[in-house]
Amino acid sequence: MQAYLEAFRAALGSLAAHRLRSFLTTLGILIGTASVIAVVSLVQGFSESIKSQFADIGGATLSVDAINDNDNFRTGKINRLTAEDIGALRHRVAGIGQVAPIIGVPAALASYRGRTSNPQVLGTTSEFQQVRARYPQTGRFLVPADDSGRRHVAVIGTKLRDELHLPRNPVGEFITLGGQWFKVVGVMEARGEVFGFSQDDYAAIPFDVARAMTGNSNEPMFSASFTVQRMEELDAVRERARRALRTSRGLKPGVEDDFKIEAANSIKDQLEKITGTATAVLGGIVGISLLVGGIGIMNIMLVSVTERTREIGILKALGATRRDILVQFLLEAALLALLGGVVGIVLGYAAGAGIAALIPNFPPASVPLWVVLVAAGFSALVGVVFGLMPASKAAGLDPIEALRYE
Numbered sequence: 001m002q003a004y005l006e007a008f009r010a011a012l013g014s015l016a017a018h019r020l021r022s023f024l025t026t027l028g029i030l031i032g033t034a035s036v037i038a039v040v041s042l043v044q045g046f047s048e049s050i051k052s053q054f055a056d057i058g059g060a061t062l063s064v065d066a067i068n069d070n071d072n073f074r075t076g077k078i079n080r081l082t083a084e085d086i087g088a089l090r091h092r093v094a095g096i097g098q099v100a101p102i103i104g105v106p107a108a109l110a111s112y113r114g115r116t117s118n119p120q121v122l123g124t125t126s127e128f129q130q131v132r133a134r135y136p137q138t139g140r141f142l143v144p145a146d147d148s149g150r151r152h153v154a155v156i157g158t159k160l161r162d163e164l165h166l167p168r169n170p171v172g173e174f175i176t177l178g179g180q181w182f183k184v185v186g187v188m189e190a191r192g193e194v195f196g197f198s199q200d201d202y203a204a205i206p207f208d209v210a211r212a213m214t215g216n217s218n219e220p221m222f223s224a225s226f227t228v229q230r231m232e233e234l235d236a237v238r239e240r241a242r243r244a245l246r247t248s249r250g251l252k253p254g255v256e257d258d259f260k261i262e263a264a265n266s267i268k269d270q271l272e273k274i275t276g277t278a279t280a281v282l283g284g285i286v287g288i289s290l291l292v293g294g295i296g297i298m299n300i301m302l303v304s305v306t307e308r309t310r311e312i313g314i315l316k317a318l319g320a321t322r323r324d325i326l327v328q329f330l331l332e333a334a335l336l337a338l339l340g341g342v343v344g345i346v347l348g349y350a351a352g353a354g355i356a357a358l359i360p361n362f363p364p365a366s367v368p369l370w371v372v373l374v375a376a377g378f379s380a381l382v383g384v385v386f387g388l389m390p391a392s393k394a395a396g397l398d399p400i401e402a403l404r405y406e
Contacts (some may be wrong), residue, residue: 028292032288034348037347039352040352062263064081064261067259082248083101084248086224096226101124105178108213109176109178111175112175120203124142134188139155139169139171142204142206146206154183155187159200329390333383334383344379
């Protein structure tokens, strides 16, 4: 152990004696590592933000939507969920907990005392807050009596409240949605933005009121979310729901489903795959960058061996073994690469954090610990691999010939 500590001190002394050359040698690894860490920190920060958006929904929530392709829109034969479909989910499928139908009210301009906004207006039921894990910050959410009585009440998001310049606690105020008066009964908790779109610029109104606002001549576009009572029965409940919807929609055997049932967090899973792939690709890029930096280290170490030939001869004459020389030069190469990697990690994270701060509403940069450890470890490994040839050359020098070298 004492021999290794001595070799480590000697390696540090050699690097300190040639500071500028050491810095320039590690520059390739430093820049490569910094650039990749910066990009990885942005990707991981975005990924963590997406995960947090879906964390409360959980895996026991499923969503149902009609499937439409270009042919449907071109021919005007639009697939829609119907009230009968919602009823089939509620009353014919065992294992389903709560069902929240959702209907969008198009072009429902919001206004308050001369100020206007164009929010998303959703018609839904009281189950929405449990199914989607969205709860009021102030006031209350919709209750069954609101829907059965067709009350003109609304629960709004924080961005809509701010855009209309409503009071901080707007409960009891009246706004217009689509030209009709609604009493504000609650303000929902803020959820921020995803992909640059606000999740708080909306108003939720009773489902039957929203259906009436779409017009009796129009078939509204429904969607629905529902919970599964027992998580272990998720797949079975999904299949029972699929069969119930096929019966409700009159689909004959052999005809493909014209609807889809997906887990509410499937978007999160897809994004995790995308960010995982992006991280892997960036890992390949950093590998190439470190390869280039490793070649630079090998070249400089070969020059260093030539410059220090007499020193190597003296060490061998004093009793240094081939192993001692090999370890010293390998440590020098590894320290060069590790130094570049560590400084690159710090600069890369700082760059990523700075870029994230400059982009409006972008989530904070995040670098997982395993990325830091892998980057530092791989940098040191590159130094060892590319320092092996110079170290072997130094260790293999004949002491007599080395002492004669001028």
